[in-house]
Amino acid sequence: MREKGVMANYKLKLKNREEIAQGTMAFFFEKPSDFDFKAGQFARFTLIDPPETDAKGNGRTFTIASAPYEDDLMIATRLRDTAFKRVMGTIRLGTEISFKGPYGSLSLHDDATRPAVFLTGGIGITPFRSMLLQAAKDRLAHRLFLFYSNRRPEDAAFLRELIELESESQNYKFIGYMTGMSNSKQSWQGETGYINREMIARMIDDLLSPVYYVAGPQAMVAAMQKMLNDAGVSDENIRVEEFGGY
Numbered sequence: 612m613r614e615k616g617v618m619a620n621y622k623l624k625l626k627n628r629e630e631i632a633q634g635t636m637a638f639f640f641e642k643p644s645d646f647d648f649k650a651g652q653f654a655r656f657t658l659i660d661p662p663e664t665d666a667k668g669n670g671r672t673f674t675i676a677s678a679p680y681e682d683d684l685m686i687a688t689r690l691r692d693t694a695f696k697r698v699m700g701t702i703r704l705g706t707e708i709s710f711k712g713p714y715g716s717l718s719l720h721d722d723a724t725r726p727a728v729f730l731t732g733g734i735g736i737t738p739f740r741s742m743l744l745q746a747a748k749d750r751l752a753h754r755l756f757l758f759y760s761n762r763r764p765e766d767a768a769f770l771r772e773l774i775e776l777e778s779e780s781q782n783y784k785f786i787g788y789m790t791g792m793s794n795s796k797q798s799w800q801g802e803t804g805y806i807n808r809e810m811i812a813r814m815i816d817d818l819l820s821p822v823y824y825v826a827g828p829q830a831m832v833a834a835m836q837k838m839l840n841d842a843g844v845s846d847e848n849i850r851v852e853e854f855g856g857y
Contacts, residue, residue: 621646621710622659625702626683632768635734637676637687638699640710650678650719650745651738654712656686658698665694674852675713676737676769678744684710687768689734717824717852718742723752726821730806730835732760733768735827735854740769742824747780755783756814756821758806760831762791764799786814806835808842818842826852 623640631637648654657670677685690696719727719742729739736759746755761767767787774785787801788810802810812818823844825835832853839849 619646619711622707623656623684623710625704625706625708627704628700631687632770633763633765634690635687635766635768636690636700637685637768640684640686640708642677642682642684646684648675648679648713650741651717652713652715653738654684654710654714657709657711658695658702659707659709661694661698661702663694663698667693667695669695670709671695672714674715674737674741676740678741678748680745680748687734687737715852717826717850719746719751719753720822722822726754726756726815727824728811728815728821729755729757729759729824729826730811731758731825732806732827732831733766733854735831735852736768736773738826738852739824740773743773743776743780743783747776747783750780751782753782755780756786757784758786758788758811760788760790760806763789763795764797765795784814786810808838819844819848821848823849824851825849827854829853 621643625638626641627639629637653672653674655670655672661669673686675684676687677683717738731739739757743755743757746753764770777783777785788806789799789803790805792799792803815821823839825832832851836849
């Protein structure tokens with residue numbers, strides 16, 4: 612038995628894959644009985660002798676989107692036309708891949724008197740799904756606010772689950788934004804437009820009191836950091852994770 616929290620190497624079997632939004636796929640793997648991680652951490656997934664590869668090699672880093680209490684290890688990613696993702700989308704269930712982790716220090720702060728505000732868009736939701744589900748399971752006292760931006764409901768991974776989580780956790784508030792509803796075939800009763808300071812201030816009385824968590828593409832992370840800095844929030848109260856495309 613390895614020491615809890617120590618990074619380790621495993622072979623994982625692919626159990627299932629599921630399209631969770633248009634152009635976004637979730638992959639479910641068997642979780643080793645001795646593997647522990649904190650909600651918000653990530654790991655390295657490497658294909659073993661794949662039928663094709665590219666200049667970036669056979670491994671990629673993904674946030675663990677499942678919560679620590681869940682039975683499987685789950686990651687989610689946009690489907691792009693790369694060798695790695697083509698192989699992931701076609702290998703048979705039961706295939707083993709190499710896994711190393713966990714890495715990263717993006718985790719919920721301990722001081723329950725300070726709210727946690729999550730600002731994200733698109734596939735940047737993955738660490739926050741893990742953190743929010745685990746917080747609800749543990750019945751933490753933190754007030755939690757999720758601001759989640761997508762073009763359309765069709766593009767929003769875990770949308771229904773994150774909305775329904777409000778009914779399970781009285782400390783959690785979901786605030787969704789859609790920026791391209793003119794191209795959607797679904798109805799939407801939430802916010803439209805982009806996340807901005809005024810919208811956050813409608814939900815948060817004191818913008819300086821929370822700890823902010825920002826995840827997503829580099830441009831979005833930079834824009835959210837600037838918005839928060841302009842509102843007087845110091846960098847020590849902003850925790851970020853950038854997502855690149857591959």
